[in-house]
Amino acid sequence: MKKQIRGVLTAVVTPFDPSGEVCPQRLRAQVRRQVKYDNGVFCNGTNGEFFVLSLNEKRLVTETCVEEVAGKVPVVAHIGEISTATTIRLGKDVAAMGVDAVSVITPYFVPLKQSELIAHYRAIADAVPVPVFLYNIPGRTGNTIEPATAAILADHPNIVGIKDSAGSYESLKGFLDAVKGRTDFDVLSGPDHLAHQGFLEGCSACISGLANVSPEGVSLIWKNFRDGNIEKSKAAQDFISGLRKDLYAVAFAPAAVKKAALLLGEDVGDSRYPIVFSDEDLATIRQVVAKYGTVPAL
Template sequence: MKLNTESNFDFSGGIIPPLVTPMLDDDSLDLEGLGKLIAHVIAGGVNGVFILGTTGESTNLSNKLKHELTQKTCELVNGRIPVLVGITDTSIVESVKLANTAKEAGASALVAAPPYYYALSQQELLEYYTDLNQRLPLPLFLYNMPVHTKTVIEPKTVAELSKLSGVIGLKDSSANSVYFNKLIHTMKGQPDFSLWVGPEEIMAEAVLMGASGGVNGGANIFPELYVALYKAAKSGDLEKVRKLHDQVMLISDSLYTIGKYGSSYLKGVKAALSVLGICSDFMASPLHNFGKSEKDQVAKAVENIKSMIG
């Protein structure tokens, strides 16, 4: 039975960074770095933090580390902003265990992508999320991430799942604007169900079309910029949107394209945070952080971005 589907926080809009996971080695958190990172994004005006997503390397972390990160993050945030905890797993049992830890630690909501490995049908997605939702102690955001899960949560499926008590929104990281606009159209009669976009390159566009806000990796590094861009888009200040969007694209073009890696985005974010002295850039196996020459490129890019955004 569901223990509690109420939240004390308003998830209607804003910027919620998908936090990186600061680490010292494959099974140890960089606790000092985690504290600095949380202080950094809160000072930047974000509306919440999301841990254990793609940017948080969730699939590469041990269960022990996931639970520890959840507890430490909630402790460090100390109720100042919402904490969203990713519980995506191939085992529903492990998802529920982590959800219970999140509840006990003081998190505000949970986020779950479809279980990866098997490509689930829409009917199987309905069955899975209905089963999962019944076991959760906190509100749930759906997470559409087809590049990693091989499954798209179709708009009609989202509409069906939104009828479940406690399913309160969706984060879309498909980078598919057609899909997202169809989703906005499908859900337009449900203002209490919030829609969030992951790729920062289309965040302003999505907010202008009705999205609730962004869950953008670059907000780990320059949170004030993403908050300002969201506010400009929300208010319809197109001149300011164009200016700030150009700055976000500069970050994307200069930090997320270094090296020929599928993980260049994540390596770039972590390296930039390391250059800024916020946290370690260690990455959990099978990923590895940039070497010296690539990190030198990151350092130059960070200085250039800082000079451009002021």
């Protein structure tokens, strides 16, 4: 049965302890921080640094999120791997933990035809016993899910939607147009600067990395939109778009988000992948935190 997920899901960071290991206790604190603002949880995504986590660590992260959420908000786990078989194996494992859905990026490193992507996603959706979201992020994987391909995959009874993180309004609109009129396939916006516009045009939810920095700010985009206050939703979007512009000028999103959270007093540890912040970078992030650490009255 296809289930709609609405509102905000935070692409929650994966906290590491001082030795660089996944820290469930710190992760639980971050989950509680999101639940406080009614934000759902999207774990093992880009901001969760899935690309430097082992399969067992991804299982641990998912299990921790599901346990801490305890049914209060939706939990979606990203399971995309290069091979179809490994993706299915991980998907079955996290499905047994009680996630509401899974999300799957395209295979990366190897270029694929649209017909091959269709076969890949159909095999996953056939095998994994929870709803599946496609995940389009061509800038990182090198493979693009075309809108026409998404429309074909929407006919599968276990494929419920797509998260588009291509980064442009044109890409997001392409998916919205491709499935226009369908009530059984949802489009989720990935880029934080498109959350409000996405809601206006029919997205059911947004997946936000910046909610790790400003969970309240992102939640207000959705809550004001849901309540019919479009002006306040747009004001919240302008606040988050400013945060995005200033913070992402420093470094690749996961590292910048994590460092900002640290400077806000959140015990999330450092990023695991190679990243070096200069003194100038750190000064800029401190300025960003000082400017956006508190949500203004909107």
